[in-house]
Amino acid sequence: MEPLAGVQPVSHTRFAAIRASLEAFEPRPGWRAWVYEFLLFGFKQGWACLFGALLLALLLGTHLFYPAHPPLSRYDFLTLSALAIQIAMLALRLETLEEAKVILAFHMVGTVMELFKTAHGSWEYPEASLLRIGGVPLFSGFMYAAVGSYIARIWRIFDFRFSRYPKPAHTALLAVAIYVNFFAHHWLPDVRIALFAAIALLFARTRIWFRVWRRDRWMPLLLGWFLVALFIWFAENISTFSHAWIYPDQRHGWALVHPGKLGAWYLLMYISFVLVAAVHRPQQHAQAGRAFPTVA
Template sequence: MQHAFRQVLLFGWQQARCCAFAVALVGGVAVSALLPELPVARYDLLLGYGVLLTVLARRVGWDTARDTAVIAACHLIGLLFELVKVQLGSWSYPEDAVTKCAGVPLYGGFLYSAVGSYVCRAWRLMSLQLTGYRPRVMVPLAAAVYVNFFSHHWLPDARWVLAALMLLATIGTSVGYSVGQRRYRMPLALGFTLIGFFLWVAENVATYVGAWSYPNQLHGWQPVSLMKIAAWSLLISVTFVMVAGRRRAAEGTSSPPQQPAFVSPAPSSASCSLPAHPQTVLPRARAGGRRLPPA
């Protein structure tokens, strides 16, 4: 029991380290809501804070150069997501700002960058290893999940069909991870669900401190719908396949092809010389019952 308790504490500490960028970002949003009225809009301040936080995370080693590239891609994908959803009235950013485009402050993409940072740091700090992962199935499925979050405003909502397909696609896929000196494993679908739950918790905190507001929160904060857990559990697959693809590409380029210890060259008709190699041993021939020395 004591060992299990220590492992739980260590796992919690590792998760806290993985969430460093997200905690710092949401903490900055919370502090900005307490500031007195300033000549600079709060959303503009948060954009500068997000950029500074990204640079700091790179300098102190929270994120590697490859991680930063993935996080930047998450930021751009998140901004596109925000632009469409805000225009459709799914949520809003009620405050004014200079760095606001089509109702979306540019800092809004950092909320998705925080998710990308979490996945990247978890991959490194917990030594994640995938078993049975099928990128040829997961990549188009994650793309379909992303498109469905837009298209369901005009077409039938396919999220539950996509959820069922995601479960089928991840059957036999597991994630290995380290907690201290021990290795554990969990199904990938369970990992998506747990991340979706904690993102729902973070979303409640973020809306409470005024990061954005849903329509039912404009006249007073209310908890975010539980249905968002399912939405986040699906949406995390987009970030996951991006990070997994980047990791696979990095491993492919960093590992040179394995060469056999010794490959004998093909004999040449123009030369009768034998290849010289320290491990090459020529067989001894027999002539008239006498063993001849090697040539």
Template sequence: MAGYTAIEQRIDRAAHALIDRAELRGARAGLVEFAVFVAKQAWACVFGFLLLAVIVAARLWYPDDAWLARNDALTLAAVAIQVLMLATRLETIGELRVVLLFHVAGTVMELFKTAAGSWQYDPEGLLRIGAVPLFSGFMYAAVGSYMVRVYRLFDLRFDRYPRRWMTALIAAGVYVNFFAHHVLPDVRWALIALVLIAWWPTMMRARVLRTSIDLPILLPFAGVAVVIWIAENVSTWAGAWSYPDQVHGWEPVSIAKVGSWFLLMIVSVVLVTWVYPPRLSIESAADDVADAVEEPTAGESPRPREQRHASRASRVKTVA
């Protein structure tokens, strides 16, 4: 629990106590593990959930004739959520660095995309850069907050993760294509193919409570992209922004946008792993250690298996 905040440590201890006190086994213990998995996912989404709740509340109850423009109210609310996250230590200063990277990268893209007519915001309020209200950057920051928190809460480990220089090149291509496809051929399908090739062998290990789950990493990539698409539908319905085909009345966002969010996930993952390098699972790291290191020298008795595994675990290195 070293990486947990004080609140998260209390929640973790309560979950362990529930299993220990009831001596749960089998299916009942599995249900507790599943509940903890869902709770951790929800806990990682707290920034995004609060921001989405504020956007919906503004649509339902914010008065049209208020002295403070709704976009400005959303920006102040987003700042308040970020301050709350830090004040309650739900987010660390180190994690805030990653969140700010998302904020800057997202705002730059917003400025270009709104100028190109890809989507638009209501032209109200003072807290804005050009046609982009400042709360928009916090929507990207919410994705960054989820990424760094889920990385910590699940103690994520990776086997056969691609080289980071390779992932950086792919992410750079994705980000550039978001701009360049307005004047050059759109190569998003080629980029998706590169993503599938690069990350296809990668397995992600997530620690839940007492057990860990192994997943092909492309599966959570796709799952998060779908969740963001759903949140995008809610946000556009609430009037946070609108696409050209929604100007005269809301309609669902095209399912094709899931592909765009999938590619944005790649940029997000690369930003996080550049600050927090992906760690190998203990089992994978043990396999990578040369057998000669583990062989006893002359006159030395073999060490117990548990001791050898502990020694191997201490040598886990991050992916270069």
């Protein structure tokens, strides 16, 4: 199959050559091609998760093996390590400068939320550190940045296109309302049910098209956000197990993060997506407005 019209080869990161080589491979038709596409999907997803995966490995590794009384606190080590990973990814051209700008925005937005939420007891960071603002160690912003890094990278790696994507002004207004509600619900009624309804109404017909290998695939964008939010919830359980942060009900021992947190992650996923969309600017798929083929 010929490349999708309008999609230019990606050549601005070191992953581009590897990607081109893998996509040029020709397995036999039939089940072998399906298996290869599935494996290629997993590889690309793993590559897009690189920053988040390294950060998660650091959280768990330092929880299990970090010295009991070190000269450098564990949280400060995590901050410096996350910063080193970010610099290395830029220096080695594993990440673009535009993606780094998105990650910086996530770091700032996330840190503001962390300061507010920890002050109101929503969660806490139980270990001491020097590199912190109030009760929030600086590595916490990198956890939000990991979400931004994933979305920015996956957008490029899978050549995202959309059909029936809403007007950017509408999506931005809803993102602001969601962000405000994260703060305001401590004093005012929590309107997240209305926000979920607004997301569903705005994106009910929106499809995200992506290319794993030779063919364009699609899924409802609402479903895509849920799947990512679910994986973030899994990562959150690993993070709280490693005492990166804890919720009030985990002070006397680890417990599974309440599944209700999935809703909060879904809303955060929406804000994250809109922030990345402001940089990448959603492109319309060639088949937008036509009858949709069977989901593959």
